[in-house]
Amino acid sequence: MLENIVTYLVDLVADWGYLGIFLLMALESSFFPFPSEVVMIPAGYLVYTGQMNLYMAFAAGAFGSLAGALFNYYLCYFLGRPFIAKYGKYVGITDEKMAKFESFFNRYGEISTFNCRLIPGIRQYISLPAGLAKMNIFTFSLYTTLGAGIWVAILLAIGYYIGDQKELIKEYLTQITIYLLLVVGLITAIYIYLHRRKSRKR
Numbered sequence: 001m002l003e004n005i006v007t008y009l010v011d012l013v014a015d016w017g018y019l020g021i022f023l024l025m026a027l028e029s030s031f032f033p034f035p036s037e038v039v040m041i042p043a044g045y046l047v048y049t050g051q052m053n054l055y056m057a058f059a060a061g062a063f064g065s066l067a068g069a070l071f072n073y074y075l076c077y078f079l080g081r082p083f084i085a086k087y088g089k090y091v092g093i094t095d096e097k098m099a100k101f102e103s104f105f106n107r108y109g110e111i112s113t114f115n116c117r118l119i120p121g122i123r124q125y126i127s128l129p130a131g132l133a134k135m136n137i138f139t140f141s142l143y144t145t146l147g148a149g150i151w152v153a154i155l156l157a158i159g160y161y162i163g164d165q166k167e168l169i170k171e172y173l174t175q176i177t178i179y180l181l182l183v184v185g186l187i188t189a190i191y192i193y194l195h196r197r198k199s200r201k202r
Helices: 002-029 037-048 054-091 095-118 127-132 137-162 166-201
Strands: none
Touching: 002 037, 002 054, 037 054, 037 137, 054 095, 054 127, 054 137, 095 127, 095 137, 127 137
């Protein structure tokens, strides 16, 4: 069963090509619940078999993620909190969840748009409070692309090296997620320390 699903996903990515990667990653990076693993890991395997170019696959994944994040950002930038409060529930964004996203963004600042790209379950939603706060678009795009690029590279690497060993994928993803959470915690701590130090000098 699992092997059939993986084979289907690999074939789907192969058929749609780089445009398919871009569109599916944009979908994943918006507020629709669509896992990036089912796109980029098969893409990594196709790179391994020579059916895709590594740099093209990476660019399609990273910029697709940015496109989805910009969709969320501008949605909140122009339509604001009332729109999310009214329609967010239809895609699983409750008032409680939105309050948590805003609290996280307000607590850790703009660096959270980078860090959260590496955290499953929150990566696509951190763009919403960034849009509400009208975060500088260049900084937002830079942090989002860097964070998304790291995640895309990791998934491509998994697909490239163990794409034909399906039973290992879940194990490696779990381990990598734990390591990334530790890295995110360290980066956040350093950012907060430097930010507070800078504020004291003013």
